[in-house]
Amino acid sequence: MSSQPTLDKMTMVGALLSFLMFCWADSRNLVFQPSSIIATGPEITALLLGNIENVSLNVRTVFTSNVSGSIESPSCASEETLWIVSKELVGKNARVNLRLNKSLHLCGDNETDCCPKPLCVLDTLRLSACVGNTVHASLLIQARIHAHLISAYPGFDNQTVIPNQVYQPLGSCPCDLTVQTCDIRCCCDKDCSTEELKLFQSHCLPGPFGGQLTPVPDYHCSAQREDSPDWFPFFCVISPPENNPYLGLFYNGDTIIPKPRPSFQKPVLSAPVFNIYRQGNPIFTLDDHLFTIPQMAIGHCVYNAPVAFLENFNFKCVTLLDSCPTAFPLQTLPSDLEIQVNNGQGGVVTVQVRDELVVDLSHFLSDAVVNSDQGQECKDVTLALDYTFYWKGNQITNITLIRSVGTVILNGRVALTTRYSAIFLTRDYVGDSNSGNPGYQVGRPVIAGIESAQNNTFSVQRTSIYIWKPVRDGLCFTAEKQPVLFAENSTSGCLFRVSLQNLAQCDLLRDTVGSLQKNLITAIYVANSGNPNSETEADWVKINYVNSSTSLGDGDGSCSGIPSHIHIYIWSLVTETAEGNAQRNIQAIQVRSTLSTWTLDCGGGDLSPCADPTEAQLFPVTSSVTFIDIPIHPGPPKTRFQINFTEYDCNRNDVCWPQLAFPVTKYYTGEPHSQALAKGLILVFFFIAASVLGTPWRQIRQAWNSSLVL
Known part of the structure; x- marks a missing residue:
């Protein structure tokens, strides 16, 4: 009899533990961050933190009770609103997005999906995260969204078309930029209601663009005051009010109707006339569109x-x-x-x-x-x-x-x-690609050549000279080559992996880097013009190769004499003019190789390159090209006076005394020298007259007269 109560107690304890385990396993610990939002735009974003598995989201419009003043409690019941809810995973959490499914422009004639008033949306929303029919988290949203102040008329493109001032006057409100829409801070806009003007009435656009006339400038003669100096009438500006920088902004005169008159312009043809193709002109399709390729x-x-x-x-x-x-x-x-x-x-x-x-x-x-x-x-x-x-x-x-x-x-x-x-x-084969006719064109490849033996006659096979074009990882073994373009200076390079094992074989390292650099320039000649003849020796200039000499001092972990840099110098000269265009030819070319010493850097606490023979470091292998213009007319050599005496040289001295009296010197070319000199003398005369008739001279005369009386 005594064992039965004990068994009932154990059964109750087991049931209670099972219930607690179920509650603990079903606890979601969901929470919205932030817990409340005040929205002023059509998109709302919040984070839902916690276990979001099997969580459904719904949004409802809630109201405040008139009796208790409290807001309705969260609910999982669905309700159709103007908001579209979506979520996306962010790690173990979720980002919740709400988007207003309604247009925010003001209503026009016979429009429905629009805003009837400037305050378009004024709602209180409750976003609930539910598992089944149980609410685990809720977010309170107060939406107060105004209509967009943009035009809904597609024909106007949201901008006022400003007509020609000669034939159509412009209104007296320059800041009125949109049609049938109130422009912010434009207090003279007739489309603004009284409520809208109160929002920015104290921040109206100043000046003429806000519809407010500017005051008379201080330098205008009509701005003379009682305390103006005596010389003010001689230096003030007399100009009619119509002659100002804002002419036309406030023009409200009569409209002038244009009258037909004879035109000497080319008549407009009914069908477009197609021009024949010339080099550089774009190619067109049959419907007069540009033919394009990526x-x-x-x-x-x-x-x-x-x-x-x-x-x-x-x-x-x-x-x-x-x-x-x-x-x-x-x-x-x-x-x-x-x-x-x-x-x-x-x-x-x-x-x-x-x-x-x-x-x-x-x-x-x-x-x-x-x-x-x-x-x-x-x-x-x-x-x-x-x-x-x-x-x-x-x-x-x-x-x-x-x-x-x-x-x-x-x-x-x-x-x-x-x-x-x-x-x-042309003629079904690739012709020789020229770089100009006859002179080189800027941006075209420099034409090079390799001499080919052909019956003991001069003949050149065309090729190019290149510089490095690093791609992908920038290593020299994966880098590409790009041709040297005329009149475009350039510097490029790649990276070469070198380890302690490589520095133990300096001769092999020098040969490897040297072969990489020699692959850039294999030519012997360079064409002096853009359309050379392969069999005319006068059309080609021989490349001058120069190697910098250095003593080889190989040591432990270092190699000298590495041809790590080549520099190409090209001298060009304007030789003639064809159809008004200067023709540039190449006069000389020099390829200079610079040798350097490569040593592993084991500083900064990183000793692995010097300890591990296979650990590599990156060394630069560079190439560059420089174009030098030879002046056409160098002019006579300067004398010792021109070289040493720079006081009156305006090009070499900060203070240029000959240009002090600029309007009356030869440097002024705005009008004939005689007229400029005459106007300058008249100005000097007025200055002397102002000094004689002004206040200082009057005080001198009064002092002189008082001394005579005494």
């Missing part, structure tokens, strides 16, 4: 860059892919690329597209697995667009396009390098 401009890829006639280019663009591309230019169709182009003579040329499948994507992908069974598969990704334009005279005869496509496997973020190029051919 190109690089100012360090960025421009997908709608126009193509210039007879201008070859080859650009690469890097795109970071997180998902499969769906838009141009990474996703293209042959039908979209078969564009009809104006051939320059009024005819039509259609782009002929040919597809090539790329299997090896190692040249297009970096920092990604090229072939993998895992990841997202993106098919028919456009990897390259190579255009070939065939031309004859000023006409395009044919256009072909090779579209390279391949399958990209996305395993994380992928850096995709795409290529876009255009080349112009």
Whole structure:
């Protein structure tokens, strides 16, 4: 009999523990941060902290009780409001976003989705986080949102069209910039209501642009006061009120109706006249739009860059892919690329597209697995667009396009390098690419050449001279080369990995770096003009190679005589003028190699490079080019007086005495010298007259007369 109560107590204790464990497991500890928000805009953001699994969000409009004055308690019942609720995960928590699903512009005629009053939304909202039908957290929101003071009329583009002042007067409120809308701080705006004016009545725009006339300037003759000096009438400005910087802002005269009159301008034709293609002119499509190909401009890829006639280019663009591309230019169709182009003579040329499948994507992908069974598969990704334009005279005869496509496997973020190029051919072969006719054009490649033996006659095979173009990691073994462009100074380089093991073999290190630098410049000659003849020796200038001498002093952990820098000096001269354009030719070129000593740096507490033979450091390998202009007319040599005596030299002295009396000197060219001299003498006369007739002279006469009386 005594064991039965004990068993009942144990059963009750177990049930109580089970209930507490259930309550503890179901506790969410959810909380909104912040707990209350006063919203003045159409978007509201808050954080929901805690276990957000199976949590639903709903927003309700709540009201204050007229009896107790308290706000309604939170509820999980759904209600249709003007707010759209969404959430996004932020770690283990969530960011909750509320967006007003209503337009905030003021209502016009026959409009519904708009604001009837300037105070558009005035609500108290309760955002609840519920699990099932239980509220675990709530957020109180007070929304007080005004309408946007912008025009809802698409024809006006939110701006007042200012007409020509000759034919249409402008109103007396220059700060009224928007139609049928109150402009902030514009107190003369007729569209502002009394309530709106009270918001900024004490902060109206000052000056003429706020509709307030400016006072008379102090230098104006009408501004003379009793305390003005005696010389004020001689130096004040007489000008009518209409002649001021704000002429036209407050013009309220009559409207002048323009009358038809004879015109000597070129008549407007009904159909556009197409100009023939010349080098550098843009290429147009059949519907008079620019023919575009993705190109690089100012360090960025421009997908709608126009193509210039007879201008070859080859650009690469890097795109970071997180998902499969769906838009141009990474996703293209042959039908979209078969564009009809104006051939320059009024005819039509259609782009002929040919597809090539790329299997090896190692040249297009970096920092990604090229072939993998895992990841997202993106098919028919456009990897390259190579255009070939065939031309004859000023006409395009044919256009072909090779579209390279391949399958990209996305395993994380992928850096995709795409290529876009255009080349112009004539007679079905690549002609010699000139850099000017006859002189070099700025920005065109410098033409170099290698001598080729051909029946004991002079003949040059064209090539280019290059400088470094670092890409990706900037290392010399992955760097590319870029041609030297005429009249554009440049300095570039790459990084070379050197370890203690490399510094133990200095001869091999010198040969390796030297071979890298020699690959930049393999030419013997440089063309002195932009269109040289390969068989005319007078059209070519021999390159002068200069090596700086230094004694080899190799030691432990250091190597000297490393050809780490090459510098290219190019002298150019203006030799003639063709059609008003100066023609520049290359007169001489020198390639100078600078030797340096490489030593591992083990300072700063990092001793690993000097202790571990395989630990490497980075050393710079650089290249540069400098263009030097040779003056056309150097002029006679300066005398000793011109060199040493600089007191009267306005170009070398801060104080220029000859220009002290500027209007009456030869440096003043605004009007004839005789008129300037006459006006200067008249000004001196008035100055003397003002001195004689002014207060100082009158005081002298009074003192003289008083002395005579005594």
